[in-house]
Amino acid sequence: MTSKRDKQVLGQKLLAAFRDAGAVEIAPDILLPAESLLDLYGEDIRARAYVTADPIRGEMMLRPDFTVPVVQAHMENGAEPARYCYLGEVFRKQDMGDTRPENPRDNEYLQAGFELFSREAGADAEIFALFHRLLASYGARSETGDMGLLRDAVRGLPLPDPRRDALLHHIWRPLRFQRLLARFSTPAMARDFPEPRANWSGLRSESEMVTRIARLRADAATAPLPAIWSERLERLFAVRGPAPEALAALRELASDWSGIAPAVERIETRFAAIANAGIDPAQVVFDASHGRTTMEYYDGFTFSFLAGHPDWPPLATGGRYDALTAVLGKGRAIPAVGGIIRPGLLAELEAT
Amino acid sequence: MIRLGVPSKGRLMEQTFDWFADRGVRLSRSGSDREYAGRVEGAEDVSLVLLSAGEIPRELRAGRIELGVTGTDLVREKLAGWRSDIIELAGMGFGHADLILAVPECWRDCDTLDDLTSIARDFRATHGFRLRIATKYHRLVRAWLASHEVADYQLVDSQGATEGTVANQTAEAIADITSSGETLRANNLKILSEEPILRSQATLFANRAATGPELDRFLSLLGVNA
Numbered sequence: 001m002t003s004k005r006d007k008q009v010l011g012q013k014l015l016a017a018f019r020d021a022g023a024v025e026i027a028p029d030i031l032l033p034a035e036s037l038l039d040l041y042g043e044d045i046r047a048r049a050y051v052t053a054d055p056i057r058g059e060m061m062l063r064p065d066f067t068v069p070v071v072q073a074h075m076e077n078g079a080e081p082a083r084y085c086y087l088g089e090v091f092r093k094q095d096m097g098d099t100r101p102e103n104p105r106d107n108e109y110l111q112a113g114f115e116l117f118s119r120e121a122g123a124d125a126e127i128f129a130l131f132h133r134l135l136a137s138y139g140a141r142s143e144t145g146d147m148g149l150l151r152d153a154v155r156g157l158p159l160p161d162p163r164r165d166a167l168l169h170h171i172w173r174p175l176r177f178q179r180l181l182a183r184f185s186t187p188a189m190a191r192d193f194p195e196p197r198a199n200w201s202g203l204r205s206e207s208e209m210v211t212r213i214a215r216l217r218a219d220a221a222t223a224p225l226p227a228i229w230s231e232r233l234e235r236l237f238a239v240r241g242p243a244p245e246a247l248a249a250l251r252e253l254a255s256d257w258s259g260i261a262p263a264v265e266r267i268e269t270r271f272a273a274i275a276n277a278g279i280d281p282a283q284v285v286f287d288a289s290h291g292r293t294t295m296e297y298y299d300g301f302t303f304s305f306l307a308g309h310p311d312w313p314p315l316a317t318g319g320r321y322d323a324l325t326a327v328l329g330k331g332r333a334i335p336a337v338g339g340i341i342r343p344g345l346l347a348e349l350e351a352t
Numbered sequence: 353m354i355r356l357g358v359p360s361k362g363r364l365m366e367q368t369f370d371w372f373a374d375r376g377v378r379l380s381r382s383g384s385d386r387e388y389a390g391r392v393e394g395a396e397d398v399s400l401v402l403l404s405a406g407e408i409p410r411e412l413r414a415g416r417i418e419l420g421v422t423g424t425d426l427v428r429e430k431l432a433g434w435r436s437d438i439i440e441l442a443g444m445g446f447g448h449a450d451l452i453l454a455v456p457e458c459w460r461d462c463d464t465l466d467d468l469t470s471i472a473r474d475f476r477a478t479h480g481f482r483l484r485i486a487t488k489y490h491r492l493v494r495a496w497l498a499s500h501e502v503a504d505y506q507l508v509d510s511q512g513a514t515e516g517t518v519a520n521q522t523a524e525a526i527a528d529i530t531s532s533g534e535t536l537r538a539n540n541l542k543i544l545s546e547e548p549i550l551r552s553q554a555t556l557f558a559n560r561a562a563t564g565p566e567l568d569r570f571l572s573l574l575g576v577n578a
Contacts, residue, residue: 038506039481039482042482042503042504042505042506043494043497043498043505043506043507044498046490046494046507047491047494047495047498095432095491095495096432096433097432097433097495098428098433098434098435099433099435099436100432100433100436100437101433166470166473169473170501170503173501173503174501175500175501176469176500176501176502179466193460193461194460195460196457196458196459196460197457198456198457198458198540199458199540200456200458201456201458201518201519201540202456202458202518202519202521202524203479203521203524204456204459204471204475204483204524206458208474208475208478209458209459209460209461211474212461212470212471212474213460213461216461
């Protein structure tokens with residue numbers, strides 16, 4: 001068992017490396033107002049984060065991650081470009097299902113993080129190369145993805161706006177996405193909306209319902225999405241392999257699917273920059289579905305570094321979250337990319 | 353000594369007493385109606401502990417009772433990882449109730465969970481906050497909605513009169529236990545067409561650590577397989 005102190009020491013080393021890479025250290029609060037986190041993450045965060053009550057401030061949450069407070073701090077008083085780093089505990093509870101796990105996951109652990117707010121091209125490669133350099137000696141494997149590619153693929157589908165928006169909205173929820181896609185790919189069924197027996201009640205207004213019914217009636221007249229599109233999406237989601245091979249597969253897909261060509265070009269440019277930083281792309285996995293189930297706020301490049309232990313969480317994760325800065329920025333937005341390393345796991349690796 | 357926890361009042365207590373009586377064990381409250389002490393006839397070394405049904409899961413896990421009668425809904429909601437501590441011995445055939453999702457009857461465009469998901473998305477865009485579902489079964493409802501990949505909602509706590517929250521505009525939908533659906537209809541609510549989140553009934557549970565010859569003897573007397 002590695003002591004907390006050893007983990008701290010390792011965390012400080014990472015922090016020093018982040019500072020050397022030009023980052024300013026910041027120390028966000030541990031107790032955060034629950035409201036903005038709940039609004040952003042929804043009920044899922046309630047199952048994972050510790051919520052407590054303050055008699056004056058209301059519902060507070062023990063910091064479940066750093067991204068939100070760091071973005072908030074930057075949007076309030078940061079200048080651009082900005083590089084931030086931090087080290088501290090995050091707290092996550094594990095709501096087990098019917099059976100108690102034999103080895104429960106840590107419910108508090110350190111994160112050392114680096115966030116880069118910048119409009120410069122090459123920010124993705126910069127942060128990936130930095131993490132790669134810090135983790136290379138631990139034998140970590142790296143996997144990457146790009147949510148922007150998937151979003152472009154969906155945006156380019158020949159669908160009326162409401163259908164396209166629904167698919168984009170659920171892109172992080174594969175089951176729901178698949179159900180919608182299956183429905184859009186078959187002839188729509190006309191539907192009855194029988195008159196209610198009850199009077200109106202509740203906050204949702206009758207006009208909201210009328211609007212939705214009109215949308216559903218219009219939707220029923222929509223021709224099904226030709227099968228080629230769900231086939232293409234399926235092939236795209238399945239692209240996975242060492243980056244050069246995955247890129248070849250993407251190029252082939254893009255040759256008769258112009259909607260994804262710009263995204264594929266972006267990914268190629270990124271890997272060229274990664275290669276320029278001295279990393280062999282053949283050693284980096286590109287997985288088109290990477291980040292689709294676990295990383296809701298990422299909307300561009302995503303990455304994770306994995307240890308050899310299959311039951312361990314990733315040693316490090318990160319990605320681009322441009323849309324999040326717009327949500328938290330109250331009208332302002334800035335491209336942002338960042339990631340965290342778990343010093344505790346590195347300390348365990350060093351001890352064995 | 354086997355300590356048997358039984359709901360302390362109402363129909364649930366009476367039906368539990370009947371269930372044991374059918375198996376040759378007579379349970380009764382000793383003394384007056386107001387006294388929560390009990391008597392067991394027809395079995396050796398068994399004592400009766402009368403408790404609120406809602407406390408029985410906790411008492412079972414803590415090992416303060418070896419056997420307990422309570423609803424499957426309460427065990428699953430209140431005890432995370434319950435199977436590690438507790439054995440489900442026998443459904444008792446009464447106290448049936450389903451945990452369901454219900455929405456206002458007037459929502460002509462809402463029959464399924466897919467509808468509710470789409471309405472929740474619209475609602476959030478229109479009102480600037482997530483559609484509220486009132487419930488006291490937070491863990492069960494959240495886990496079920498997560499497994500169906502429903503987003504754009506929030507749970508609000510309601511420990512009683514949950515059916516009234518929609519008319520009072522403190523929630524847009526509810527997740528609650530119902531047996532006949534009558535209270536829902538009276539409050540102008542309708543149940544979504546999905547399978548219930550959980551089908552619950554009164555069930556005999558044992559603390560896992562209490563298993564042994566003494567418990568086996570009592571269970572075989574009742575005709576229950578451990």
